[in-house]
Amino acid sequence: MIHAMKAPFQNSIKLFMVMLATLLLAATVMAVPRPHAIPARPELSFTPGPLRMYQSGENGRWYWYMTYVVENGTGVDQIWAPSLVMYTDKGEILNGGRKVPSAVTDEILEYVGDPLLEPQYSIIGELKQGRGNARSGLVIWPAAKTNVNELSIFVAGLSSDTIVVPHPKTGEDVVLRKTLQRDYLIPGDPTKRGDRVIDLAPGMPRRPVWIYR
Numbered sequence: 001m002i003h004a005m006k007a008p009f010q011n012s013i014k015l016f017m018v019m020l021a022t023l024l025l026a027a028t029v030m031a032v033p034r035p036h037a038i039p040a041r042p043e044l045s046f047t048p049g050p051l052r053m054y055q056s057g058e059n060g061r062w063y064w065y066m067t068y069v070v071e072n073g074t075g076v077d078q079i080w081a082p083s084l085v086m087y088t089d090k091g092e093i094l095n096g097g098r099k100v101p102s103a104v105t106d107e108i109l110e111y112v113g114d115p116l117l118e119p120q121y122s123i124i125g126e127l128k129q130g131r132g133n134a135r136s137g138l139v140i141w142p143a144a145k146t147n148v149n150e151l152s153i154f155v156a157g158l159s160s161d162t163i164v165v166p167h168p169k170t171g172e173d174v175v176l177r178k179t180l181q182r183d184y185l186i187p188g189d190p191t192k193r194g195d196r197v198i199d200l201a202p203g204m205p206r207r208p209v210w211i212y213r
Contacts, residue, residue, distance in 0.1 A: 033163070033212070034210065034211060034212070035159075035161060035178045035210040035211070035212060039159065039161065039178075040161060041159065041160055041161055042073070042074035042075060043074065043158050043159035043160070043161070043178075044070055044071065044072055044073075044074065044078060044080070044127070044157075044158040044159070045070065045071040045072075045073055045158075046068060046069075046070050046155060046158050046180060046208075047068060047069040047070075047071075048066060048067075048068045048153075048155075048182060049066060049067035049068055049069070050066065050067070050197040050198070051064065051065075051066045051153070051184060051197065051198040052064070052065055052066070052195060052196070052197060052198060053065075053143065053190050053191065053193060053198070054108055054111070054195075055191070056104045056107055057107065058101070058103045058104055058107055059101070059103075059104065061104075061142065061143070062142075062143035062146050062190075062191060063100065063104060063108070063140050063141065063142055063143055064086065064094075064140070064141040064142075064143050064151075065108055065138065065139065065140045065141070066084075066138075066139050066153070067112065067114070067117060067136065067137065067138055067139075068136070068137050068139070069134050069135070069136050069137075070082070070127065070134065070135055070137060070158075071130075071131055071133075071134035072127045072128060072129050072130070072133065072134075073129070073130075073131075074129070075129065076129065077126055077127065077128050077129060078126075078127045079124075079125065079126060079127065080123065080124065080125065080126075080127040080135065080157065081124050081157055082096070082120070082123070082124070082137070082139075082155065082156070082157045082158075083095075083096075083154075083155070083156040083157050084096035084097075084120075084139045084153060084154070084155050085153070085154045085156075086141045086151055086152070086153050086154075087151060087152045087153075087154070088145065088148045088150070088151045089148060089149055089150040089151065090145045090147065090148055092144065092145060092148075094141040094142065095141075096120055096139040096140065096141055097119070097120030097121060097139065097140060098142075099142045100120075100140045100141070100142055102121075104140070105119045105120075105121075105138070105140060108138065108140060109138060112138065114136060116136045117136050117137070117138050118135060118136060118137050118138065119137075119138050119140075120137070120138070120139055120140070123135055123137045143190075146189075146190055146191050147189070147190075148186060148190060149185065149186050149187070149190075150183070150184070150185055150186070150201065151183075151184050151186070152181060152182065152183045152184070153181070153182045153184070154179050154180070154181055154211075154213060155179065155180040155181075155182075156177050156178075156179045156180075156213070158178075158180060159177070159178040159210075161177070161178035162175050162176060162177050162178065162212075163175075163176050163212050164176075165212075176212035176213055177212065177213060178210055178211075178212060179210065179211055179212070179213040180208055180209070180210060181209050181210070181211050181213075182200065182204065182209070183200065183201040183204045184198050184199065184200055184201055184204075185199060185200070185201040185202065186198055
């Protein structure tokens with residue numbers, strides 16, 4: 001009788017421990033504060049353009065691309081070295097500009113037709129102060145999986161604001177950087193959209209949404 005009850009009891013303990021660990025992890029994540037609405041330090045201004053999908057005539061593959069304008073109103077010249085990372089609902093983590101052939105970049109630049117647009121590899125560098133020195137950028141991500149319906153873009157490099165939090169498992173200090181977040185929703189097959197703009201997810205504010213990441 002004792003042996004018969006032992007297995008269920010052990011399973012209950014294991015389930016309890018899993019639930020406890022999940023709650024502790026959630027509490028740690030929830031404890032990370034959000035950046036203040038008014039920045040404590042001067043930061044760059046980032047105006048995202050539309051997000052679209054494009055099929056290359058060069059290699060037949062699909063790509064996500066977005067234009068943007070970045071402006072320096074901090075009072076001093078800055079270095080613009082952007083990190084634009086895309087997460088998809090298929091588990092992909094895509095770094096802007098990585099695994100994008102230069103021929104495809106040139107193809108999309110020609111397609112967009114903006115002579116002031118700079119690709120990821122050439123826009124990195126000094127960003128002088130003032131609206132007249134704003135720079136227009138193009139960022140491209142490879143769309144290895146095209147059956148995507150939800151995606152998020154995280155833009156880092158706009159702010160020097162950071163916080164230090166303990167890692168939820170190891171307890172070691174982790175530095176999180178103030179990052180701009182934008183979430184998108186794609187109903188249906190993205191490859192059937194043509195050149196239509198991909199809309200922000202319902203409930204996503206038009207104003208900038210900042211997180212620590």
